[in-house]
Amino acid sequence: MGVRKQIWKNWSGSLSFSPGEILHPESEEEISQIVKQANFAKRKVRVVGAGHSSTPLVKTDDILVSLKHFKGVEAIDLEKSQAVVLAGMTVKEAGKDLFRYGLAMHNTGDVDVQSLAGAIATGTHGTGKELQNLSAMLIGVRLVTGTGEIVEFTQAQDKELFRALQVALGTCGIFLKMKLQLQPKYELQRKEWCVPIEKCIENHEEHQNRNRNFDFYWYPRSEMAKIRIMNKEGDPMPEVPYGDLQRDKQGHSHEILPRTRHLRFDEMEYALPIEHGQACFQEIREVVKKKYRKEVGWRTLYRTIKADDAFLSPISGRDSVTISLHHNAGLPFWEYFKGIEPIFRKYDGRPHWGKKHTLKAGELKDLYPNWELFQQFRRELDPKGIFMTPELQELFIPTE
Amino acid sequence: MKPYGKIDWAFAAGRIPFRTQGKEPEMTSHDKISVLNLSEEEAVLEIAVFYEDEAPKTYEVKIRPRRLKKIRFNDLIDPQAIRMERNFACYIKANVPVVVQHSRMNTGSADLAEMATMAFPDDA
Numbered sequence: 001m002g003v004r005k006q007i008w009k010n011w012s013g014s015l016s017f018s019p020g021e022i023l024h025p026e027s028e029e030e031i032s033q034i035v036k037q038a039n040f041a042k043r044k045v046r047v048v049g050a051g052h053s054s055t056p057l058v059k060t061d062d063i064l065v066s067l068k069h070f071k072g073v074e075a076i077d078l079e080k081s082q083a084v085v086l087a088g089m090t091v092k093e094a095g096k097d098l099f100r101y102g103l104a105m106h107n108t109g110d111v112d113v114q115s116l117a118g119a120i121a122t123g124t125h126g127t128g129k130e131l132q133n134l135s136a137m138l139i140g141v142r143l144v145t146g147t148g149e150i151v152e153f154t155q156a157q158d159k160e161l162f163r164a165l166q167v168a169l170g171t172c173g174i175f176l177k178m179k180l181q182l183q184p185k186y187e188l189q190r191k192e193w194c195v196p197i198e199k200c201i202e203n204h205e206e207h208q209n210r211n212r213n214f215d216f217y218w219y220p221r222s223e224m225a226k227i228r229i230m231n232k233e234g235d236p237m238p239e240v241p242y243g244d245l246q247r248d249k250q251g252h253s254h255e256i257l258p259r260t261r262h263l264r265f266d267e268m269e270y271a272l273p274i275e276h277g278q279a280c281f282q283e284i285r286e287v288v289k290k291k292y293r294k295e296v297g298w299r300t301l302y303r304t305i306k307a308d309d310a311f312l313s314p315i316s317g318r319d320s321v322t323i324s325l326h327h328n329a330g331l332p333f334w335e336y337f338k339g340i341e342p343i344f345r346k347y348d349g350r351p352h353w354g355k356k357h358t359l360k361a362g363e364l365k366d367l368y369p370n371w372e373l374f375q376q377f378r379r380e381l382d383p384k385g386i387f388m389t390p391e392l393q394e395l396f397i398p399t400e
Numbered sequence: 401m402k403p404y405g406k407i408d409w410a411f412a413a414g415r416i417p418f419r420t421q422g423k424e425p426e427m428t429s430h431d432k433i434s435v436l437n438l439s440e441e442e443a444v445l446e447i448a449v450f451y452e453d454e455a456p457k458t459y460e461v462k463i464r465p466r467r468l469k470k471i472r473f474n475d476l477i478d479p480q481a482i483r484m485e486r487n488f489a490c491y492i493k494a495n496v497p498v499v500v501q502h503s504r505m506n507t508g509s510a511d512l513a514e515m516a517t518m519a520f521p522d523d524a
Contacts, residue, residue: 196425221474221481223424263478294418297474297481328480 008064010051011113012266012329014356017056019064022048026069028142028150028176035174035386036148038063044389047174049115050090053122053354054266056391057169067117070176073097081182082139087117087175091134095254103182104253107131107213110301112258117175122354123167123313125322126257127215127303129208129274133315135166136308140179143172146382154179163370164377166310169353171392172381187233188212188256192226193243197285200225201278207238208304213257217299218281220288226299230256265298268337268356269324270349271314274304277321280347284323284340292336298326311374314350324355362398401466404438405497408522414449414488416473419508427507431473433519434503437463439496447471449482450489457482463498492519 005018020043025031038045043062051058058064070088077083083103085094091105092112098104107126114124116134125133139162140154151173155162165172200216207214213230226246231237233250249256272280281302288296301324305315314320325340327333337356344351350367351357365371375396382388388396417429437443443463450456459476463469473482482488492500500519 219475222428222472294484295481297477328477331480 008048008051008058010054012054012264014054014266014329014333015056015059017059017061019046019060020062022064022066024066024068028144031065031144031174031176032148032150034063034065035144035146038386039146039148039384043386045174045386046389047117047170049118050113052111052114053118054356055354057122057354059391060389062389065174067115067174073101074177075179076101076103078102078184081184082179083182084140084177084179085116086177087115089116090114091116091119092254092258095257098182099185099252099254102185104185105134105137105180106183108134108254108257110259112254117178118170118354120166120178121168121170121175123310123315123352124354125303125305125315126213127305128213129304129319130306131213132306132308133313135310135313137180137182138162138166138178139181141165141175142177144174144176146173146384146386150176160373161377163309163311164374166308167312167353168374168378169312169392169395171378171387171396173387186253187250188230188253189233189235189237189250190228190230190247190256191237191240191245191249192228192247193240194246195225195227195240195243197223197225199242200227201282203240203242204278204302210238215301215303217301218285219297219299220285220293221297264329265326266329266333266337266356267324267326267352268333268341268344269301269322269352270341270344270357271305271320271322271352272344272347272349274319274321276347277302277304277323280321280343280349281323283343283346284325287340287343291339295331296327296336298328300325311370311377312353312368314352316368316370322352324352360394360398361396364395365398401438401440403497405436405494405499406521407494407497409492409494409498409500409519410490410522411502411517411519412489413502413517414473414490415486415504416482416484417504417506417508418484419506421507421509427505428474429504429506429508431502431504432470433473433490433492434468434470434501435461435463436468436499437496438466438499440465441496443498444495445498446493447476448491448493449473449476450491452487490519 009016067088070086075084120135217226447459
Protein backbone atom coordinates (compact mmCIF):
# COMPACT_ATOMS: atom_id res chain seq x y z
CA MET A 1 0.00 0.00 0.00
CA GLY A 2 1.34 3.44 -0.93
CA VAL A 3 1.85 6.23 1.58
CA ARG A 4 -0.75 8.94 1.15
CA LYS A 5 0.86 12.36 0.82
CA GLN A 6 -0.35 15.14 3.06
CA ILE A 7 -2.19 17.93 1.32
CA TRP A 8 -1.56 21.44 2.55
CA LYS A 9 -4.26 24.09 2.01
CA ASN A 10 -4.12 27.81 2.59
CA TRP A 11 -6.68 29.82 4.60
CA SER A 12 -8.94 30.68 1.67
CA GLY A 13 -8.66 27.23 0.10
CA SER A 14 -7.51 28.60 -3.26
CA LEU A 15 -4.01 27.18 -2.90
CA SER A 16 -3.19 23.55 -2.14
CA PHE A 17 -0.24 21.28 -2.73
CA SER A 18 1.46 18.16 -1.42
CA PRO A 19 4.87 18.90 0.06
CA GLY A 20 7.42 16.08 0.21
CA GLU A 21 7.16 16.28 3.98
CA ILE A 22 5.85 18.62 6.63
CA LEU A 23 8.14 18.95 9.63
CA HIS A 24 7.35 20.38 13.05
CA PRO A 25 10.72 20.98 14.71
CA GLU A 26 10.79 21.73 18.42
CA SER A 27 14.23 23.32 18.75
CA GLU A 28 16.45 25.79 16.94
CA GLU A 29 19.08 23.10 16.51
CA GLU A 30 16.52 20.87 14.79
CA ILE A 31 15.76 23.61 12.26
CA SER A 32 19.44 24.14 11.66
CA GLN A 33 19.84 20.39 10.99
CA ILE A 34 16.86 20.36 8.60
CA VAL A 35 18.48 23.11 6.53
CA LYS A 36 21.91 21.47 6.59
CA GLN A 37 20.48 18.12 5.49
CA ALA A 38 18.42 19.77 2.79
CA ASN A 39 21.60 21.40 1.50
CA PHE A 40 23.28 18.01 1.39
CA ALA A 41 20.33 16.39 -0.37
CA LYS A 42 19.81 19.38 -2.70
CA ARG A 43 16.25 19.86 -1.48
CA LYS A 44 14.35 23.08 -0.94
CA VAL A 45 12.95 24.30 2.38
CA ARG A 46 10.02 26.63 2.93
CA VAL A 47 8.52 27.77 6.20
CA VAL A 48 4.78 27.96 6.60
CA GLY A 49 3.01 30.28 9.02
CA ALA A 50 -0.76 30.31 9.38
CA GLY A 51 -1.29 29.85 5.64
CA HIS A 52 -3.12 33.14 5.23
CA SER A 53 -1.22 34.13 2.07
CA SER A 54 -2.87 33.10 -1.15
CA THR A 55 0.17 33.29 -3.40
CA PRO A 56 2.36 30.16 -3.60
CA LEU A 57 5.12 31.56 -1.37
CA VAL A 58 5.29 28.40 0.71
CA LYS A 59 4.61 25.90 -2.07
CA THR A 60 7.25 23.21 -2.34
CA ASP A 61 7.62 19.59 -3.38
CA ASP A 62 10.34 19.21 -0.78
CA ILE A 63 10.31 20.26 2.87
CA LEU A 64 7.69 22.44 4.52
CA VAL A 65 8.61 23.54 8.03
CA SER A 66 5.99 24.61 10.55
CA LEU A 67 7.07 26.70 13.53
CA LYS A 68 4.00 25.86 15.58
CA HIS A 69 6.16 24.88 18.55
CA PHE A 70 7.91 28.25 18.61
CA LYS A 71 5.57 30.25 20.82
CA GLY A 72 6.09 32.88 23.45
CA VAL A 73 7.28 36.35 24.29
CA GLU A 74 10.55 37.07 26.07
CA ALA A 75 13.18 39.74 26.87
CA ILE A 76 10.58 42.33 27.81
CA ASP A 77 12.02 45.83 28.06
CA LEU A 78 9.29 48.14 29.31
CA GLU A 79 11.56 51.15 29.36
CA LYS A 80 12.24 50.94 25.63
CA SER A 81 8.90 49.23 24.82
CA GLN A 82 10.70 46.33 23.19
CA ALA A 83 10.22 42.58 23.33
CA VAL A 84 11.27 39.40 21.56
CA VAL A 85 8.49 37.35 19.97
CA LEU A 86 9.05 33.76 18.85
CA ALA A 87 8.43 33.21 15.16
CA GLY A 88 5.56 30.73 15.52
CA MET A 89 3.21 33.25 17.13
CA THR A 90 0.16 34.52 15.29
CA VAL A 91 -0.60 38.23 15.30
CA LYS A 92 -3.45 37.51 17.70
CA GLU A 93 -1.33 35.45 20.09
CA ALA A 94 1.45 38.04 20.08
CA GLY A 95 -1.03 40.85 20.76
CA LYS A 96 -2.53 39.00 23.73
CA ASP A 97 0.82 38.02 25.22
CA LEU A 98 2.41 41.43 24.79
CA PHE A 99 -0.59 43.02 26.46
CA ARG A 100 0.03 40.91 29.55
CA TYR A 101 3.39 42.65 29.86
CA GLY A 102 1.97 46.11 29.18
CA LEU A 103 3.04 46.36 25.53
CA ALA A 104 1.24 46.59 22.21
CA MET A 105 1.87 46.68 18.48
CA HIS A 106 1.36 50.07 16.80
CA ASN A 107 -1.07 48.60 14.30
CA THR A 108 -2.40 45.39 12.80
CA GLY A 109 -4.67 44.53 9.92
CA ASP A 110 -8.30 43.54 9.97
CA VAL A 111 -7.34 39.91 10.23
CA ASP A 112 -5.13 38.65 13.02
CA VAL A 113 -4.94 34.95 12.25
CA GLN A 114 -1.69 35.29 10.27
CA SER A 115 1.62 34.34 11.81
CA LEU A 116 3.41 37.52 12.85
CA ALA A 117 6.60 36.42 11.07
CA GLY A 118 4.60 35.84 7.88
CA ALA A 119 2.89 39.22 8.19
CA ILE A 120 6.28 40.88 8.58
CA ALA A 121 7.84 38.90 5.72
CA THR A 122 5.09 39.90 3.26
CA GLY A 123 4.78 43.58 4.19
CA THR A 124 1.32 43.14 5.70
CA HIS A 125 -0.19 46.28 7.18
CA GLY A 126 -3.16 47.93 8.80
CA THR A 127 -4.47 51.38 8.02
CA GLY A 128 -3.39 54.85 9.18
CA LYS A 129 -1.69 57.68 7.33
CA GLU A 130 0.97 58.02 10.04
CA LEU A 131 1.37 54.29 10.71
CA GLN A 132 3.84 52.01 8.97
CA ASN A 133 3.36 48.35 8.16
CA LEU A 134 4.08 45.53 10.62
CA SER A 135 7.61 44.92 9.34
CA ALA A 136 8.59 48.39 10.59
CA MET A 137 8.52 46.94 14.12
CA LEU A 138 11.40 44.57 13.38
CA ILE A 139 14.63 45.74 15.00
CA GLY A 140 16.40 42.46 15.67
CA VAL A 141 16.23 38.90 14.44
CA ARG A 142 17.64 35.47 15.20
CA LEU A 143 17.51 33.24 12.15
CA VAL A 144 18.77 30.13 10.43
CA THR A 145 20.57 31.02 7.19
CA GLY A 146 20.51 29.00 4.00
CA THR A 147 23.61 27.16 5.17
CA GLY A 148 22.02 26.15 8.47
CA GLU A 149 23.92 28.63 10.60
CA ILE A 150 22.10 30.30 13.51
CA VAL A 151 22.88 34.02 13.51
CA GLU A 152 21.59 37.21 15.09
CA PHE A 153 21.32 40.64 13.53
CA THR A 154 20.13 43.98 14.84
CA GLN A 155 18.98 47.02 12.98
CA ALA A 156 21.34 49.18 15.05
CA GLN A 157 24.34 47.18 13.81
CA ASP A 158 23.39 46.85 10.15
CA LYS A 159 20.69 49.16 8.89
CA GLU A 160 21.02 48.16 5.23
CA LEU A 161 20.76 44.45 5.94
CA PHE A 162 17.60 45.14 7.91
CA ARG A 163 16.05 46.88 4.95
CA ALA A 164 16.39 43.52 3.20
CA LEU A 165 15.26 41.38 6.15
CA GLN A 166 12.10 43.35 6.92
CA VAL A 167 10.15 42.14 3.88
CA ALA A 168 11.97 39.10 2.55
CA LEU A 169 9.28 36.45 1.90
CA GLY A 170 11.30 33.97 3.94
CA THR A 171 14.12 33.94 1.40
CA CYS A 172 16.88 35.30 3.66
CA GLY A 173 16.52 32.68 6.36
CA ILE A 174 14.13 31.02 8.77
CA PHE A 175 13.23 33.49 11.48
CA LEU A 176 13.39 32.00 14.96
CA LYS A 177 12.92 35.08 17.10
CA MET A 178 12.03 38.67 16.29
CA LYS A 179 12.91 41.69 18.41
CA LEU A 180 10.18 44.27 18.01
CA GLN A 181 9.86 47.96 18.70
CA LEU A 182 6.49 48.23 20.38
CA GLN A 183 4.46 50.77 22.32
CA PRO A 184 3.12 50.89 25.85
CA LYS A 185 -0.33 49.27 25.79
CA TYR A 186 -3.12 51.62 24.75
CA GLU A 187 -6.87 51.75 24.34
CA LEU A 188 -8.74 52.51 21.14
CA GLN A 189 -12.22 53.61 20.29
CA ARG A 190 -13.67 52.24 17.04
CA LYS A 191 -16.63 53.73 15.25
CA GLU A 192 -18.15 52.62 11.97
CA TRP A 193 -20.72 54.42 9.87
CA CYS A 194 -22.65 53.39 6.81
CA VAL A 195 -22.66 56.30 4.32
CA PRO A 196 -23.39 56.90 0.62
CA ILE A 197 -20.15 56.46 -1.32
CA GLU A 198 -20.28 60.01 -2.67
CA LYS A 199 -20.26 61.39 0.89
CA CYS A 200 -17.39 59.09 1.77
CA ILE A 201 -15.32 60.32 -1.17
CA GLU A 202 -16.16 63.94 -0.38
CA ASN A 203 -14.93 63.58 3.21
CA HIS A 204 -12.28 60.87 3.02
CA GLU A 205 -9.29 63.19 2.97
CA GLU A 206 -10.35 64.97 6.12
CA HIS A 207 -10.94 61.65 7.91
CA GLN A 208 -7.66 60.26 6.62
CA ASN A 209 -5.72 63.29 7.88
CA ARG A 210 -7.42 63.76 11.25
CA ASN A 211 -7.74 60.26 12.61
CA ARG A 212 -5.27 57.63 13.75
CA ASN A 213 -6.82 54.83 11.71
CA PHE A 214 -9.19 55.41 8.85
CA ASP A 215 -10.35 53.20 6.01
CA PHE A 216 -13.49 52.52 4.08
CA TYR A 217 -15.24 49.66 2.36
CA TRP A 218 -17.22 50.28 -0.80
CA TYR A 219 -20.12 47.95 -1.48
CA PRO A 220 -20.44 47.74 -5.25
CA ARG A 221 -24.06 46.63 -5.33
CA SER A 222 -25.48 49.37 -3.19
CA GLU A 223 -23.02 52.23 -3.75
CA MET A 224 -22.84 52.52 0.00
CA ALA A 225 -19.60 52.68 1.96
CA LYS A 226 -18.59 51.82 5.49
CA ILE A 227 -16.29 54.37 7.09
CA ARG A 228 -14.20 52.91 9.90
CA ILE A 229 -12.32 55.18 12.27
CA MET A 230 -10.20 54.44 15.32
CA ASN A 231 -8.54 56.88 17.70
CA LYS A 232 -6.78 56.51 21.00
CA GLU A 233 -9.11 56.70 23.96
CA GLY A 234 -9.62 60.32 24.98
CA ASP A 235 -8.76 61.68 21.52
CA PRO A 236 -11.66 63.32 19.71
CA MET A 237 -13.78 61.24 17.36
CA PRO A 238 -15.30 62.95 14.33
CA GLU A 239 -18.97 63.65 13.81
CA VAL A 240 -20.40 61.93 10.74
CA PRO A 241 -23.87 63.47 10.50
CA TYR A 242 -24.45 62.02 7.02
CA GLY A 243 -23.83 58.47 8.25
CA ASP A 244 -25.71 55.76 10.08
CA LEU A 245 -23.63 54.70 13.11
CA GLN A 246 -23.20 50.92 13.01
CA ARG A 247 -20.62 50.30 15.69
CA ASP A 248 -19.10 52.09 18.67
CA LYS A 249 -16.64 50.01 20.64
CA GLN A 250 -13.75 50.67 23.00
CA GLY A 251 -11.05 48.43 24.36
CA HIS A 252 -7.44 47.37 24.29
CA SER A 253 -5.76 47.87 20.93
CA HIS A 254 -5.26 44.16 20.25
CA GLU A 255 -8.97 43.58 20.71
CA ILE A 256 -10.18 46.59 18.73
CA LEU A 257 -7.84 46.65 15.70
CA PRO A 258 -8.85 43.29 14.19
CA ARG A 259 -12.42 42.40 13.23
CA THR A 260 -13.80 38.90 13.49
CA ARG A 261 -13.84 37.24 10.08
CA HIS A 262 -15.73 33.98 9.92
CA LEU A 263 -16.10 34.19 6.17
CA ARG A 264 -13.18 33.34 3.94
CA PHE A 265 -12.25 35.20 0.80
CA ASP A 266 -9.65 35.64 -1.90
CA GLU A 267 -8.11 39.01 -2.36
CA MET A 268 -6.01 41.12 -4.71
CA GLU A 269 -4.36 44.22 -3.27
CA TYR A 270 -2.08 46.86 -4.73
CA ALA A 271 -0.30 49.76 -3.02
CA LEU A 272 -0.25 53.02 -4.97
CA PRO A 273 1.32 56.41 -4.31
CA ILE A 274 -1.16 58.21 -2.06
CA GLU A 275 -1.80 60.94 -4.63
CA HIS A 276 -3.20 58.35 -7.08
CA GLY A 277 -5.50 56.68 -4.57
CA GLN A 278 -8.76 58.36 -5.40
CA ALA A 279 -8.32 58.38 -9.19
CA CYS A 280 -7.51 54.68 -9.13
CA PHE A 281 -10.43 53.88 -6.85
CA GLN A 282 -12.86 55.83 -9.04
CA GLU A 283 -11.71 54.03 -12.15
CA ILE A 284 -12.06 50.65 -10.45
CA ARG A 285 -15.51 51.61 -9.20
CA GLU A 286 -16.72 52.46 -12.69
CA VAL A 287 -15.38 49.23 -14.17
CA VAL A 288 -16.80 47.06 -11.36
CA LYS A 289 -20.23 48.65 -11.77
CA LYS A 290 -20.14 48.22 -15.52
CA LYS A 291 -18.62 44.77 -15.84
CA TYR A 292 -18.32 42.80 -12.65
CA ARG A 293 -21.01 43.46 -10.11
CA LYS A 294 -23.29 40.92 -11.72
CA GLU A 295 -21.10 38.30 -10.04
CA VAL A 296 -19.19 40.38 -7.50
CA GLY A 297 -21.03 41.50 -4.40
CA TRP A 298 -18.04 41.76 -2.12
CA ARG A 299 -16.58 45.00 -0.99
CA THR A 300 -13.49 46.92 -2.03
CA LEU A 301 -11.26 48.14 0.79
CA TYR A 302 -9.37 51.47 0.72
CA ARG A 303 -6.58 52.08 3.26
CA THR A 304 -3.65 54.46 3.77
CA ILE A 305 -0.15 53.61 5.06
CA LYS A 306 2.94 55.61 5.88
CA ALA A 307 6.06 55.05 3.78
CA ASP A 308 8.86 52.81 5.03
CA ASP A 309 12.27 52.01 3.63
CA ALA A 310 12.38 48.22 3.45
CA PHE A 311 13.74 47.25 0.03
CA LEU A 312 10.81 45.07 -0.98
CA SER A 313 8.00 46.66 0.98
CA PRO A 314 5.16 47.63 -1.38
CA ILE A 315 5.03 50.87 0.64
CA SER A 316 8.77 51.48 0.31
CA GLY A 317 9.66 55.12 -0.27
CA ARG A 318 6.14 56.43 -0.70
CA ASP A 319 3.13 57.19 1.46
CA SER A 320 0.55 54.90 -0.02
CA VAL A 321 -3.05 53.98 -0.49
CA THR A 322 -3.87 50.32 -0.77
CA ILE A 323 -6.96 49.12 -2.58
CA SER A 324 -8.05 45.53 -2.24
CA LEU A 325 -10.64 43.53 -4.11
CA HIS A 326 -12.42 40.68 -2.32
CA HIS A 327 -14.35 37.72 -3.62
CA ASN A 328 -15.96 34.82 -1.77
CA ALA A 329 -13.52 31.94 -1.31
CA GLY A 330 -14.46 29.11 -3.60
CA LEU A 331 -15.88 31.29 -6.40
CA PRO A 332 -13.89 31.93 -9.59
CA PHE A 333 -11.97 35.14 -8.98
CA TRP A 334 -9.35 35.43 -11.73
CA GLU A 335 -11.54 37.02 -14.40
CA TYR A 336 -12.45 39.80 -11.95
CA PHE A 337 -8.97 40.26 -10.50
CA LYS A 338 -7.22 40.15 -13.89
CA GLY A 339 -9.75 42.60 -15.27
CA ILE A 340 -8.89 45.16 -12.59
CA GLU A 341 -5.14 44.56 -12.31
CA PRO A 342 -4.21 46.77 -15.33
CA ILE A 343 -5.84 49.72 -13.55
CA PHE A 344 -3.62 49.15 -10.51
CA ARG A 345 -0.60 48.92 -12.82
CA LYS A 346 -1.55 52.11 -14.63
CA TYR A 347 -1.35 53.99 -11.32
CA ASP A 348 2.11 52.63 -10.49
CA GLY A 349 0.79 49.98 -8.12
CA ARG A 350 2.84 47.34 -6.35
CA PRO A 351 1.10 44.06 -5.46
CA HIS A 352 0.82 42.72 -1.93
CA TRP A 353 3.24 39.79 -1.79
CA GLY A 354 0.79 37.48 -0.06
CA LYS A 355 -2.32 38.22 -2.12
CA LYS A 356 -3.29 37.32 -5.67
CA HIS A 357 -1.44 38.99 -8.51
CA THR A 358 0.04 37.93 -11.83
CA LEU A 359 3.40 39.74 -11.84
CA LYS A 360 6.72 37.98 -12.34
CA ALA A 361 10.29 39.03 -11.65
CA GLY A 362 10.69 40.89 -14.94
CA GLU A 363 7.84 43.25 -14.00
CA LEU A 364 8.45 43.32 -10.24
CA LYS A 365 12.10 44.39 -10.44
CA ASP A 366 11.09 47.63 -12.15
CA LEU A 367 8.77 48.51 -9.29
CA TYR A 368 11.47 48.48 -6.63
CA PRO A 369 14.48 50.85 -6.89
CA ASN A 370 16.51 48.71 -4.46
CA TRP A 371 15.65 45.38 -6.05
CA GLU A 372 19.22 44.39 -6.79
CA LEU A 373 20.46 45.38 -3.32
CA PHE A 374 17.88 43.06 -1.81
CA GLN A 375 18.94 40.23 -4.10
CA GLN A 376 22.57 40.68 -3.04
CA PHE A 377 21.71 40.32 0.65
CA ARG A 378 19.49 37.34 -0.15
CA ARG A 379 22.31 35.57 -2.00
CA GLU A 380 24.71 36.25 0.87
CA LEU A 381 22.35 34.67 3.40
CA ASP A 382 21.23 31.84 1.14
CA PRO A 383 24.12 31.24 -1.29
CA LYS A 384 22.80 27.93 -2.63
CA GLY A 385 19.21 29.10 -2.95
CA ILE A 386 17.83 26.56 -0.48
CA PHE A 387 14.78 28.78 0.10
CA MET A 388 14.28 29.50 -3.61
CA THR A 389 11.56 27.22 -4.92
CA PRO A 390 10.47 27.50 -8.59
CA GLU A 391 7.64 29.78 -7.44
CA LEU A 392 10.08 32.11 -5.67
CA GLN A 393 12.38 32.05 -8.69
CA GLU A 394 9.50 33.25 -10.83
CA LEU A 395 9.15 36.20 -8.48
CA PHE A 396 12.84 37.00 -8.06
CA ILE A 397 14.76 35.80 -11.13
CA PRO A 398 13.77 37.46 -14.40
CA THR A 399 13.73 35.17 -17.44
CA GLU A 400 15.78 36.47 -20.35
CA MET B 401 -48.94 43.51 20.69
CA LYS B 402 -50.76 40.54 19.19
CA PRO B 403 -48.43 38.16 17.33
CA TYR B 404 -49.12 38.37 13.62
CA GLY B 405 -47.76 36.59 10.59
CA LYS B 406 -46.29 33.17 9.84
CA ILE B 407 -43.03 31.45 10.55
CA ASP B 408 -42.57 29.84 7.08
CA TRP B 409 -42.60 31.77 3.83
CA ALA B 410 -41.59 31.16 0.26
CA PHE B 411 -41.54 32.83 -3.14
CA ALA B 412 -40.36 31.52 -6.46
CA ALA B 413 -39.91 34.50 -8.81
CA GLY B 414 -36.57 35.92 -7.66
CA ARG B 415 -34.28 37.61 -10.21
CA ILE B 416 -32.08 40.64 -9.49
CA PRO B 417 -31.97 42.97 -12.50
CA PHE B 418 -28.45 43.96 -13.55
CA ARG B 419 -29.01 47.24 -15.39
CA THR B 420 -29.50 50.36 -13.31
CA GLN B 421 -30.26 53.93 -14.29
CA GLY B 422 -30.27 56.98 -12.08
CA LYS B 423 -28.58 57.92 -8.84
CA GLU B 424 -27.47 55.07 -6.62
CA PRO B 425 -28.18 53.61 -4.13
CA GLU B 426 -31.70 55.07 -4.36
CA MET B 427 -32.22 53.87 -7.93
CA THR B 428 -30.18 50.64 -7.87
CA SER B 429 -32.21 47.84 -9.43
CA HIS B 430 -32.90 45.16 -6.85
CA ASP B 431 -35.02 42.36 -5.44
CA LYS B 432 -35.92 42.72 -1.81
CA ILE B 433 -38.10 41.44 0.97
CA SER B 434 -39.73 43.67 3.53
CA VAL B 435 -40.13 41.89 6.83
CA LEU B 436 -42.36 43.06 9.66
CA ASN B 437 -41.68 41.66 13.10
CA LEU B 438 -44.59 42.48 15.39
CA SER B 439 -43.46 40.17 18.15
CA GLU B 440 -41.67 41.13 21.36
CA GLU B 441 -38.70 38.93 20.42
CA GLU B 442 -35.85 39.42 17.97
CA ALA B 443 -36.74 37.59 14.75
CA VAL B 444 -33.99 35.38 13.31
CA LEU B 445 -34.59 34.58 9.67
CA GLU B 446 -32.93 31.77 7.77
CA ILE B 447 -33.22 32.69 4.12
CA ALA B 448 -32.51 29.72 1.85
CA VAL B 449 -31.92 30.75 -1.76
CA PHE B 450 -32.55 28.11 -4.42
CA TYR B 451 -31.30 28.04 -8.01
CA GLU B 452 -32.01 26.05 -11.17
CA ASP B 453 -28.50 24.66 -11.40
CA GLU B 454 -26.74 24.95 -8.04
CA ALA B 455 -27.17 23.86 -4.44
CA PRO B 456 -29.05 26.31 -2.19
CA LYS B 457 -27.26 28.85 -0.02
CA THR B 458 -28.55 30.00 3.37
CA TYR B 459 -28.31 33.54 4.74
CA GLU B 460 -29.16 34.67 8.27
CA VAL B 461 -30.78 38.01 9.02
CA LYS B 462 -32.05 39.41 12.34
CA ILE B 463 -34.90 41.86 12.90
CA ARG B 464 -35.41 43.62 16.20
CA PRO B 465 -38.75 43.29 18.07
CA ARG B 466 -41.59 45.39 16.65
CA ARG B 467 -39.52 46.59 13.72
CA LEU B 468 -39.57 46.54 9.94
CA LYS B 469 -36.49 45.57 7.92
CA LYS B 470 -35.95 45.80 4.18
CA ILE B 471 -33.51 43.23 2.96
CA ARG B 472 -32.08 43.68 -0.52
CA PHE B 473 -30.92 40.42 -2.06
CA ASN B 474 -28.19 42.42 -3.83
CA ASP B 475 -26.58 42.95 -0.42
CA LEU B 476 -26.57 39.32 0.71
CA ILE B 477 -22.95 38.24 0.31
CA ASP B 478 -22.41 35.86 3.22
CA PRO B 479 -21.84 32.96 2.40
CA GLN B 480 -21.92 33.91 -1.30
CA ALA B 481 -22.99 36.96 -3.32
CA ILE B 482 -26.16 36.19 -5.26
CA ARG B 483 -25.46 36.54 -8.96
CA MET B 484 -27.58 39.12 -10.72
CA GLU B 485 -29.85 38.24 -13.67
CA ARG B 486 -30.22 34.69 -12.49
CA ASN B 487 -33.49 33.03 -11.51
CA PHE B 488 -33.79 32.14 -7.86
CA ALA B 489 -36.41 31.11 -5.37
CA CYS B 490 -36.50 31.62 -1.66
CA TYR B 491 -37.67 29.80 1.44
CA ILE B 492 -37.72 31.81 4.64
CA LYS B 493 -37.88 30.28 8.10
CA ALA B 494 -38.37 32.55 11.10
CA ASN B 495 -38.27 31.78 14.83
CA VAL B 496 -41.31 34.04 15.47
CA PRO B 497 -44.28 34.96 13.27
CA VAL B 498 -43.38 37.66 10.72
CA VAL B 499 -44.94 39.20 7.63
CA VAL B 500 -42.92 38.96 4.42
CA GLN B 501 -43.47 40.89 1.21
CA HIS B 502 -41.29 40.45 -1.88
CA SER B 503 -40.70 43.33 -4.29
CA ARG B 504 -38.48 44.25 -7.22
CA MET B 505 -37.25 47.55 -8.52
CA ASN B 506 -35.92 47.56 -12.05
CA THR B 507 -34.62 50.92 -13.24
CA GLY B 508 -32.81 49.46 -16.22
CA SER B 509 -35.29 50.96 -18.65
CA ALA B 510 -37.87 53.75 -18.47
CA ASP B 511 -40.48 51.27 -19.71
CA LEU B 512 -40.22 49.10 -16.64
CA ALA B 513 -42.06 49.53 -13.38
CA GLU B 514 -41.87 48.46 -9.74
CA MET B 515 -43.94 45.56 -8.54
CA ALA B 516 -44.57 43.89 -5.21
CA THR B 517 -46.19 40.63 -4.20
CA MET B 518 -46.80 38.80 -0.96
CA ALA B 519 -44.54 35.88 -0.37
CA PHE B 520 -46.45 32.62 0.10
CA PRO B 521 -47.06 31.75 3.79
CA ASP B 522 -47.19 28.18 5.00
CA ASP B 523 -50.26 27.47 7.16
CA ALA B 524 -48.98 24.19 8.56
